[in-house]
Amino acid sequence: MTSWKCSNCGYTLEADAPPEQCPSCGERCDFIDVSCYIPECDTTTSGGVDERL
């Protein structure tokens, strides 16, 4: 699954491929692949050096 974000209204959805038409704003907008930008996938906080050490 890939996360897609509507560049027009910011609506996000998970699908293998971006929809032709945004289900939120109803426009044929560009969908941005935001798979690696969701909090669960944020490597800047879960990876790297632990500041508490």
Ligand SMILES: [Zn+2]
């Ligand atoms: Zn939209």
